[in-house]
Amino acid sequence: MRIRRLTVPSLAALGWADFFADQLTPEDEGLVPRRVAAVHRARVDVIDADGLKDLVLPHKSSTADFAVGDWVLVDAATDAFVRLLERRTVFQRRTEGRHGQQLAAANVDTLFIVTSCNADFNPARLERYLVMANQSGADPVLVLTKADIADDRETYIAQAESLQRGVPVIIVNARAPDAAAMLAPFCGVGKTVALVGSSGVGKSTLVNTLAGLQPETEQKTGGIREHDAKGRHTTTARSLHAIAGGGWVIDTPGIRTLYVSDVTDGLDTLFSEITDLAPLCRFRDCTHVHEPGCAVQAAISAGTLAPERLERWRILSAESRERTPVATGPRGNKTFRKSKR
Incomplete structure (x- = not known):
């Protein structure tokens, strides 16, 4: 058994809350809660007030069933996994060729x-991340890095602020000491933040800055190709790190392709200006394309809604429908296929 001492004064400091405590039953007496700190291909690390330990998994179990940040109940005598507690929020994505969701x-x-x-800034891709964040239940924040080399930073900020109502936009130099201070309001004691985005945008650098990691323990960082701002994958395993202010940060590998699937609520939140107008259309099933009395098309004509927003809504809505598996087949023998709606 590996164990590394960390300063974790209580489960509450690790993020334990009433949501998880309320799931405990009399049958769980004698079990202890631990939080998943890292997920590897063949191993899961968990943490409690005593430090970091290996989770003893059942034979033929898959580490893909666990996400960093999960709470599990463990037999304290053997470190054996007993059961997974319901997640309060979960960031996951569907990948090409997979039937289930990949946990992040x-x-x-x-x-x-x-x-x-720089060239990595792509509003359409950021909208995909926002959809997934909305669907996860976590609060999204857009973090713009490499501000120190940007000549037109105000343009980037304005574009980011236009993507979703009410989402904070923070621009930082990930290597600067004040980056941690700018993100501190989201990183209080017992709070957990996670970083997602493309490779090479500075996620691992931000993790190092937030966690104050030393050279021997810090996340690896990689350079980018200058002509297209594409980065190398330097984070391969998801992991949980303590933040100096008392919170926790999760780094995730860069995502090259992000598909949307089964994200109706996330889309409604992202495109709230369209969601708010839809009930005003003459027809309940209005597609906002050619129907008379369409409030969305009226807003475009009036200049209060950008036509490219409607077009991206159509693209993401269609992709979500096509990639969302639906149950088919006789009762008791259900299989899943992609929707053709």
């Missing part, structure tokens, strides 16, 4: 969507 992080309070002020 769980029980996250705030999701930092990280992009840089």
Whole structure:
């Protein structure tokens, strides 16, 4: 058994809350809660007030069933996994060729969507991250990095602020000491933040800055190709790190392709200006394309809604429908296929 001493004064400081405590039953007497700190291909690390330990998994179990940030109940005598507690929030994505969702992080309070002020900045891709963040239940924050090399930073800020109502936009130099101070309001004691975004935008650098990691323990960082701002994958395993202010930060590998699937609520939140107008359309099933009395088309004609927003709403809505599996087949023998709606 590996164990590393960390300063974790209580489960509450790790993010334990009433939501998880309320799930305990009399049958769980004698079990102890621990939080998943890292997920590897063949191993899961968990943490409690005593430090970091290996989770003893059942034979033929898959580490893909666990997300960093999960809470599990463990037999304290053997460190054996007993059961997984329900997640309060979960960031997951559907990948090409997979039937299920790939877990990225769980029980996250705030999701930092990280992009840089260069060729990586892509509003359409940021909208995909926002959809997934909305669907996860975590609060999204757009974090713009490489501000120190951006000549037109105000343009980047304005574009980011236009993507979703009420989402904070913070621009930082990930290597600067004040980056941690700028993100501190989201990183209080017992709070968990996670970082998502493309490779090379500075996620691992931000983790190092927030966690104050020393060279021997810090996340690896990689350079980018200058002509297209594409980065190398330097984070391969998801992991939980303590923040100096008492919170926790989860780094995730860069995502090259982000598909949307089964994210109706996330889309409604992202495109709230369209969601708010839809009930005013003459027809309940209005597609906002050609129907008379369409409030959405009227807003475009009036200049209060950008036509490219409606177009991106159509693209993401269609993709979500097509990639969302639906149950089919006789009762008791259900299989799943992609929707053709």
